[in-house]
Amino acid sequence: MMDLEMKVEVIHRERIRPISPTPHHLRVFSLSVFDQFSPAVHFPLLLFYPNNIEPSEVNNIDPQCSVVERTKLLKRSLSDTLTRFYPFAGTIHDHASICCNDQGAVFLEAQVNCSMSRVLNEPDLELLKELIPKLESISEGETGYDLLNIQANFFECGGIAIGFHVSHKMIDAYTLSKFINSWAAATSLGFSTSDHNVVLPSYQYLGAASHYPPLALFEPPPQFGELAKEKCITKRFMFESSKIACLKSEAASAAVKNPTRVEVVSALIWKTAMRASSANSCSVRPSSTWLQIVNMRNIITQPSAENLMGNLLGFYAATSTREGERNDDLQGLVAAMRKGSEELKVKYGTKCVSGEDVSKLLIKYGEQMQKNDVECYCSTSWCRFPFYKADFGWGKPLMSIPATIELKNLITLMDTSDGGGIEVRLTLKEEDMAMFENNEELLAYASINPTLT
Structure with a gap:
């Protein structure tokens, strides 16, 4: 202190x-x-x-x-x-x-x-x-x-x-x-x-x-932000670039030969969080879902969405179940994420996307978040956004994102100042966080709340 x-x-x-x-x-x-x-x-x-x-x-x-x-x-x-x-x-x-x-x-x-x-x-x-x-x-x-x-x-x-x-x-x-x-x-x-x-x-x-005018289907639109606000705690974890390189080699498989930084860090976070939740629960839920928020500018090509301002956010869902059994090894989780990402690209990147298409996608997202029988983690990645280039005349910044919206199982990923590592903000139930932050596999790759200098 x-x-x-x-x-x-x-x-x-x-x-x-x-x-x-x-x-x-x-x-x-x-x-x-x-x-x-x-x-x-x-x-x-x-x-x-x-x-x-x-x-x-x-x-x-x-x-x-x-x-x-x-x-x-x-x-x-x-x-x-x-x-x-x-x-x-x-x-x-x-x-x-x-x-x-x-x-x-x-x-x-x-x-x-x-x-x-x-x-x-x-x-x-x-x-x-x-x-x-x-x-x-x-x-x-x-x-x-x-x-x-x-x-x-x-x-x-x-x-x-x-x-x-x-x-x-x-x-x-x-x-x-x-x-x-x-x-x-x-x-x-x-x-x-x-x-x-x-x-x-x-x-x-x-x-x-x-390109995507408002729809007059509801007043007001469905609200998906009102999630269960249980007694939670938010903590910060840092993955250095050298540790991520090791994690990539562990997570690579025939299905995903070259996983991304975000995929491998997300998979380890997901795996560790599932195990913490299971250890503190009287009953294990049959499946767990990872909802990854996606910048749709990287998906939509017709018309080009690169220069559009506002919210252009979609999602893909990955599940930990495989052939009826729960699967939580790194390779399997990365493969599930890649599968969800590729399916989103095929569905929305190969046609002219309409407002009705967007509406259906986001309604599905809301329904996924509200399911009571599925353990759901929601993640957003700010990696590669050029915040570190913002020079006001006195140099480039160090960056921090204080998590003020503390919703259970919410994860935010961002670049470290060198551009190679990843910093994670994670909100879990207090008892789950106590298990999470003491997981030996996690601590082999991540440090808890290190200095920002």
Whole structure:
């Protein structure tokens, strides 16, 4: 534990509006059918930027002046970026649209009473939550709430942590990465030149509704986020690239000769979690399902979905049963995942996908999550999203994702800063986590809550 309690004090709050008003013909922004099925929750992201100023120069810099100048620059570039990402500055109007009223993004400025190294050396998920904006809970069907909330945290050492809480109703990780990198480019441009009138390349925000318009089949859409909220705990595990290489060799088989990083780490997490659950259960469920959230931009080819913003999330399901018997060896689990992934590509990558197709896929996803007779784990991978490229002018970040949505059996995977390893956020029932984190096979490949430096 830290010698002194970390204290985060919010010293200023304001709304940052687009530098140019949204044209009248763009004031109503349609959500896509993907967005309609997305739950009314906000998800967090936290980017750490250690002070990269040379020690010999520190005494020549006024810390307070540095904070003021960086804050001004962040707000000015955010205003410019919101003009191009204009839906981010609006509010939810109803289950099918956003009111692009230029209400703006919430921007908080906070001071932290310690150096960044103390936070990174002993990462505490509860303390990290203090570095992202606090939000009131949102009910399904509620309207008028903010889509983008940002908190700039300034540490005593001169480091900065930028925390985000963004609405999953219209933003997925891919869309967020596009926004952050655009904001970072605008900030870096202002940070490195005295000419703040430089115009960035034009950007057209292309919503997914242009190809997948909202459906009028329900009001409001089915809610799949209300899962059982048992007494759970979230912990962080790190898989270094060298350990993943060893894990790949263990998980390779005739069915999957070259498994991916995500597949092998996921398979080990799944295997260990199943064994922990079985050890704590009076009866073993006949099967276990791994639901992998998928970026459908990598699947859909007709029309090309690469540049579409919003939620374009699908899923595939893998099961641990094989020929009527439960199978939980690494090779079998990886093969089950690969089979589910390939089936999704065949079904949705070889035809023009309609809104009805999307609706059926996501309804099936919801039904899988609600089954009582199947042990279900839900995983999302942020690997390969370019968050580490977001340079605001003071270097590239170290990254952390505090898990603030603590749903049982929810797993988040992300790259480590070197791009080769994987960091996992995992939420399990307390008794299952106690078994999970002491599993010898897991500990041969993963470390628990290591430093972020």
